[in-house]
Amino acid sequence: MVEAKEILLAEPRGFCAGVDRAIEIVERALQKFGRPIYVRHEIVHNTFVVNDLKEKGAIFIEELDDVPAGATLVFSAHGVSKAVQEEAKARGFSIFDATCPLVTKVHVEVAKLAKEGYEFLMIGHKGHPEVEGTMGQLSEGIHLVEDEADVARVNPKQTELLAVVTQTTLSVDDAAGIKAAIKARFPNVREPKQQDICYATQNRQDAVKILAPQVDVVIVVGSPTSSNSNRLRELAARLGTPAYMVDNADELQQVWFDTAARVGLTAGASAPEVLVNGVIARIKELGAVSVRKMDGVEETMKFPLPKGLKMIDPATGLEIEVRKAPETGA
The missing domain is CATH 3.40.1010.20 (4-hydroxy-3-methylbut-2-enyl diphosphate reductase, catalytic domain)
Incomplete structure (x- = not known):
């Protein structure tokens, strides 16, 4: 049996600007209008984030029939069809669109x-x-x-x-x-001027391409419904490194680390860092003694909030920041 001695952290990993913005929209709507705030579909595909917002007063629905008249409704980061937009407007909901820009x-x-x-x-x-x-x-x-x-x-x-x-x-x-x-x-097909796959997806996949060959196993923190998290696990496996995706530290299995001297760790764009920290703590319990963060792209992208959710401090005239990511782990 080989005990894991080192954890290599992919960089970048975890939340992207679109996810940050979507969560902040729900947080601010709850602060400004009080509970409940209705959200069509999971705001982002992460179980911990969704449960955290449920506790604060968000109600997640799939059908607009489940939203009472006059309610505040948030569209998820994934976007909605024209038909859903038009129906929500016709029903008179107060709408905030958290679709990733x-x-x-x-x-x-x-x-x-x-x-x-x-x-x-x-x-x-x-x-x-x-x-x-x-x-x-x-x-x-x-x-x-x-x-x-x-x-x-x-x-x-x-x-x-x-x-x-x-x-x-x-x-x-x-x-x-x-x-x-x-x-x-179709040789004459028109392609986008810039590729549609987002910068965060590209960056996290590029980081896994660097990470996977250097480790014995890759752990991806992400929920089963998260497309970009699934792609990270598949990519590591395709590169020849055993790879597993977990929602949180409780899903880690000892057998994955029995022959792993070095563990690679990353997280999908909808997974908060608190879950990564929980996984690190658990792997340390299984024998890891050091954590090293790899070099990688520093992401500075930030997307503006809808006008109706900006809060201004009357004393300073500056926009009030609210916490965008849960601080305590499962």
Whole structure:
């Protein structure tokens, strides 16, 4: 038996700017309007974050029928379809949109090109709320492709004006392979000026590519519903390193570390650092004696809040900051 001696922390890991913003929108809505605040779908795909906000007064729903008249409603970071937006507005809810601005960028691009007559191929995972939201920007003319086989089967009505868009949390490598298949079949397809896969997804995957070859096992902190967390685990495994995803430290298994002298640790973009700290503490109990943070990209992105949620300190005239991440762990 080899005891784990060192933990290598991927950098960057954990919360991204879109997740920070989404959580802060719910926090501020609760502060400003009181409980309950209704949230359509999980605000971000993390069990701990969702449970933390539930305790503070957030109620998570899937159907607008479950929101009472006059309530305050927040759309999740994944975005919603035009139909949901219009229904929520017609019902008279007070609405705050926590859609990640990088997802909104994709929605804007779809709306703009659709007016010019384009059809779309969307690379993404069927059933994911972001995919449903983006495809729901149009009533027709947008086709989901999940893999290269779908590319061979898809039949747009016309190919002269065809554009490709991508779910923001995909595997960069997988998306590149599917995009190559699209370009091979539809050489004139229009691609985004900047790739749709978000900077945080790219950065976390790049960090795992550096991390995985240096360790004996990779642990990804993230919930099962988190697309970007799943992609991190898959990427590490594809690189030949055993990899496991856990919601929290309680899910760690001794057997994973029996032959691991060095453990790699990262976290999906919706996983708070408090959960990472809990995993570190547990691995230390299993024998690790040191923690080393790898060099990596420093992320400084910050997205503005909706106007109706900004709080100004009357004494200073400055915007009041609120805590964006839970501070105590499970």
